Amino acid sequence: MVKARDQDIRFLKSFANSIKADLHVAQLGRVYKTNEDNSLVDVQPLALNSSGTKRAPLINVPVGLVARHYIVVGAVVLVQFLDRSMEGWNRSSNQEFPLGSKRMHDVNDAVVSEVMWVEGY
Template structure:
């Protein structure tokens, strides 16, 4: 009888792991979008350096993002100090040359901080 009483509790813990702990862990590692401030623009405005505005859970600042691609429609309006929306691509864009040509993936990384694009200026 004692083992029967423990089974639901263990099962509940197992279920909680798959419904709460695992998804939260995955979400914490997944980069989708972030608000940031433009701190530097490359001369041709095709790339920028940005400082994420959201702080870490310990209250410290996040590391700046360097070499962030700037979408074509934003290059005429983006300025240093602007708040921007940065998206993180599904796959590595290290071999993307800005053209409409297909490119080889250089890494298996997904939603990585290195594969970022500015898509909006706030």
């Protein structure tokens, strides 16, 4: 016999897992395209979806200053997702900016913070 408390616990665990599945923090990806100065890259996430298919690529992802020195096509990078939208951020002004939307931990706010693997290192 299933108790009501057991059902509540199952619901809460399922609800927590649902929230975690929509929360983006960081993931590994492989760079497949860079711009001229390595400040923006296109990245294919390495972890597959639960169905076994590839995740959607991340396009025009900003790269941290240190990582730019090591990034090449084929490099595996650590991609992080900002807590808040970076729509209003201007890379050249380095000033405070208003939030462009209410989104949080979204794949549209990705940044490459580290190069994890490059062939030959």
